Amino acid sequence: MSARLETPADYESLLAKYDTWMFDCDGVLWHGDRLIDGAVEVLSLLRSRQKKVLFVTNNATKSRKSYKGKFDQLGVEAHVDEIYGSAYAAAVYISSVIKLPKDKKVYVIGMKGMEEELRDEGVSFIGGTDPADCTTAPFSLDTFTPDPAVGAVLCGLDTAVTYTKLSKAFQYLTRADPTNPASPKNLETCAFLATNEDSTYPAGAGLLPGAGAVSAPLRYALGRDPVAIGKPNGQMLDCIRAKVPFDPARTIMIGDRLNTDILFGQNGGLGDVVGANWYYHRIRPHWSQLLPPSFPDYVTASIGDLRVVASE
Numbered sequence: 162m163s164a165r166l167e168t169p170a171d172y173e174s175l176l177a178k179y180d181t182w183m184f185d186c187d188g189v190l191w192h193g194d195r196l197i198d199g200a201v202e203v204l205s206l207l208r209s210r211q212k213k214v215l216f217v218t219n220n221a222t223k224s225r226k227s228y229k230g231k232f233d234q235l236g237v238e239a240h241v242d243e244i245y246g247s248a249y250a251a252a253v254y255i256s257s258v259i260k261l262p263k264d265k266k267v268y269v270i271g272m273k274g275m276e277e278e279l280r281d282e283g284v285s286f287i288g289g290t291d292p293a294d295c296t297t298a299p300f301s302l303d304t305f306t307p308d309p310a311v312g313a314v315l316c317g318l319d320t321a322v323t324y325t326k327l328s329k330a331f332q333y334l335t336r337a338d339p340t341n342p343a344s345p346k347n348l349e350t351c352a353f354l355a356t357n358e359d360s361t362y363p364a365g366a367g368l369l370p371g372a373g374a375v376s377a378p379l380r381y382a383l384g385r386d387p388v389a390i391g392k393p394n395g396q397m398l399d400c401i402r403a404k405v406p407f408d409p410a411r412t413i414m415i416g417d418r419l420n421t422d423i424l425f426g427q428n429g430g431l432g433d434v435v436g437a438n439w440y441y442h443r444i445r446p447h448w449s450q451l452l453p454p455s456f457p458d459y460v461t462a463s464i465g466d467l468r469v470v471a472s473e
């Protein structure tokens with residue numbers, strides 16, 4: 162079971178053990194645009210101790226560059242090569258792992274961040290923030306002409322998700338065999354990808370439906386799950402490793418979700434994982450059946466608690 166971090170000695174022992182500190186963002190560094198108390202001091206303390214600081218977020222609404230803007234706005238020191246989001250990981254996965262042919266496109270259910278990362282990776286896309294897709298007008302198959310170049314659907318957190326977007330994505334994902342959505346022919350013709358599957362995300366005073374809740378209608382209609390690229394998937398760690406050398410045994414992950422952050426740390430063979438701002442998120446039923454409960458090595462109320470070291 163998890164040990165509670167309490168005394169300066171508890172924190173000093175982690176500082177001695179770990180050179181690289183990976184931080185989840187939503188729910189650990191901030192809630193929406195409200196910074197967690199003490200986050201700035203703790204990050205500068207780690208930098209003063211020559212620690213490598215990395216930010217690893219499943220939030221696909223922003224690109225790494227636009228996240229840098231958010232960090233700047235909040236007065237948090239961060240460099241683009243320290244920031245890894247699921248939009249970036251998904252763009253790299255499409256361009257370098259599944260190697261989507263250059264004449265193919267991605268149909269996007271997502272926001273500007275996903276579009277920026279796909280563009281930066283040279284991946285063509287449609288949908289996303291296109292006003293023709295972000296419409297609440299009724300969707301009609303009679304007037305819809307699918308783009309024959311679409312070879313993948315990528316779904317992430319999209320606060321402007323519409324029935325039109327879901328319907329177009331569903332058409333692309335069942336084009337080869339419309340009578341049997343889950344048929345292997347559909348799988349071969351169009352990849353079903355998700356940046357991440359977080360059921361909720363902490364925004365300001367409470368929780369909102371997360372990326373997993375955006376792709377859920379498609380999962381239900383298709384009768385199959387997407388390939389989820391963000392945490393806990395190792396793809397995120399591969400993206401980091403490609404840019405920043407780190408020793409997993411001397412790396413610690415701090416997160417607020419069992420089935421993404423904690424599992425990501427454990428799957429990646431990281432030294433320890435710490436649950437911060439800790440509340441056991443509801444784990445969607447099918448997760449709890451498929452996965453053994455993963456618990457952090459340590460828990461703390463907030464990353465701000467690490468200040469106890471600085472106050473010595």
Ligand SMILES: O=C(O)[C@H](O)[C@H](O)COP(=O)(O)O
Binds near residue numbers: 188219357358371373
């Ligand atoms: O996509 C979502 O549901 C949220 O953006 C996600 O939960 C937040 O990502 P985090 O920074 O906690 O990994």
Ligand SMILES: [Mg+2]
Binds near residue numbers: 189
């Ligand atoms: Mg989080």
